[in-house]
Amino acid sequence: xxxxxxxxxxxxxxxxxxxxxxxxxxxxxxxxxxxxxxxxxxxxxxxxxxxxxxxxxxxxxxxxxxxxxxxxxxxxxxxxxxxxxxxxxxxxxxxxxxxxxxxxxxxxxxxxxxxxxxxxxxxxxxxxxxxxxxxxxxxxxxxxxxxxxxxxxxxxxxxxxxxxxxxxxxxxxxxxxxxxxxxxxxxxxxxxxxxxxxxxxxxxxxxxxxxxxxxxxxxxxxxxxxxxxxxxxxxxxxxxxxxxxxxxxxxxxxxxxxxxxxxxxxxxxxxxxxxxxxxxxxxxxxxxxxxxxxxxxxxxxxxxxxxxxxxxxxxxxxxxxxxxxxxxxxxxxxxxxxxxxxxxxxxxxxxxxxxxxxxxxxxxxxxxxxxxxxxxxxxxxxxxxxxxxxxxxxxxxxxxxxxxxxxxxxxxxxxxxxxxxxxxx
Numbered sequence: 031x032x033x034x035x036x037x038x039x040x041x042x043x044x045x046x047x048x049x050x051x052x053x054x055x056x057x058x059x060x061x062x063x064x065x066x067x068x069x070x071x072x073x074x075x076x077x078x079x080x081x082x083x084x085x086x087x088x089x090x091x092x093x094x095x096x097x098x099x100x101x102x103x104x105x106x107x108x109x110x111x112x113x114x115x116x117x118x119x120x121x122x123x124x125x126x127x128x129x130x131x132x133x134x135x136x137x138x139x140x141x142x143x144x145x146x147x148x149x150x151x152x153x154x155x156x157x158x159x160x161x162x163x164x165x166x167x168x169x170x171x172x173x174x175x176x177x178x179x180x181x182x183x184x185x186x187x188x189x190x191x192x193x194x195x196x197x198x199x200x201x202x203x204x205x206x207x208x209x210x211x212x213x214x215x216x217x218x219x220x221x222x223x224x225x226x227x228x229x230x231x232x233x234x235x236x237x238x239x240x241x242x243x244x245x246x247x248x249x250x251x252x253x254x255x256x257x258x259x260x261x262x263x264x265x266x267x268x269x270x271x272x273x274x275x276x277x278x279x280x281x282x283x284x285x286x287x288x289x290x291x292x293x294x295x296x297x298x299x300x301x302x303x304x305x306x307x308x309x310x311x312x313x314x315x316x317x318x319x320x321x322x323x324x325x326x327x328x329x330x331x332x333x334x335x336x337x338x339x340x341x342x343x344x345x346x347x348x349x350x351x352x353x354x355x356x357x358x359x360x361x362x363x364x365x366x367x368x369x370x371x372x373x374x375x376x377x378x379x380x381x382x383x384x385x386x387x388x389x390x391x392x393x394x395x396x397x398x399x400x401x402x403x404x405x406x407x408x409x410x411x412x413x414x415x416x417x418x419x420x421x422x423x424x425x426x427x428x429x430x431x432x433x434x435x436x437x438x439x440x441x442x443x444x445x446x447x448x449x450x451x452x453x454x455x
Contacts, residue, residue: 037244068187105138109192166427172184180204
């Protein structure tokens with residue numbers, strides 16, 4: 031008999047609502063998988079399976095209510111939780127006990143979710159990694175900063191997990207671990223109670239194993255039930271293949287994948303065209319770095335002043351780089367971002383969604399770094415919705431994929447387009 035932890039979130043939610051399965055049984059299979067694989071993957075900073083099981087039994091005894099009723103979820107250790115420590119990936123906050131849940135965590139619980147534990151994040155959701163390994167090959171990085179969340183979902187430990195993205199912290203680990211990662215339009219999901227480091231970039235999102243699953247998660251957390259995908263799109267979207275100004279950094283597996291994607295989508299009946307971004311977009315990746323490092327330096331002022339010795343070398347270097355950014359440089363970068371956002375209607379004038387690179391290629395070997403977010407930076411800065419899709423394998427057998435990007439605020443349409451595209455692979 032197939033284990034219940036292999037169910038999709040949407041299928042599990044349906045079976046829980048009709049009492050075909052129990053939350054207790056679903057959690058038991060997730061817990062068994064965690065006990066089997068966690069010694070290798072190291073996805074979690076803390077597990078509270080006893081409390082989760084108590085919660086599952088309470089839900090089983092109550093009427094089904096909420097979109098996430100009875101579903102086990104993982105919370106990135108960047109979000110406050112009232113019942114578990116929250117360290118933000120830093121020794122400075124080891125054992126820190128928040129008084130309450132982050133808003134999005136509370137919303138997940140209100141929708142019926144069962145919080146299994148906290149997953150590993152890089153230091154303050156930047157680049158210094160934790161111990162998590164790629165579940166497909168423990169010699170390789172899972173990406174970051176949502177390292178543990180992506181690995182836990184990829185390894186069948188839980189069907190849904192929280193992530194955040196400032197540069198590429200949802201899309202990149204989703205790509206390296208071979209799951210679906212969704213970075214919504216900026217501000218769609220509430221950030222209050224999560225340790226944010228970049229006020230104009232940080233975005234809350236989710237990781238799952240299918241587009242309908244991550245759409246269900248976002249619908250529950252946002253109160254926007256129209257995000258949920260009850261039926262797949264019947265009409266093929268108009269698709270733009272956009273290699274971006276960073277394309278020269280793409281590895282051979284990504285170059286070959288894009289040729290295949292173009293041919294496959296056209297054969298499936300989609301109207302596919304190449305899209306070149308307007309010239310100002312060529313400087314957006316650098317602008318994102320300028321904005322990010324300055325905002326990180328400001329947000330971590332207390333830690334810099336009071337706990338500098340407990341910060342990693344990578345973090346100290348980022349803070350120092352941010353302190354060197356002048357207000358004029360920061361304002362210029364933000365002005366470019368606004369200019370390019372204003373050009374987005376032109377970019378999407380003849381397409382419903384873009385297919386863009388998620389990463390240069392497969393997950394790099396080594397867990398002492400989390401890979402390069404180069405291909406994600408501009409989309410985070412532009413505040414557009416992005417959905418990573420795992421669609422192929424690279425030369426080392428590791429997952430590779432593409433991102434589907436839509437206009438600001440077009441999350442439902444972007445999710446539907448992504449679901450249709452994913453269905454062609």
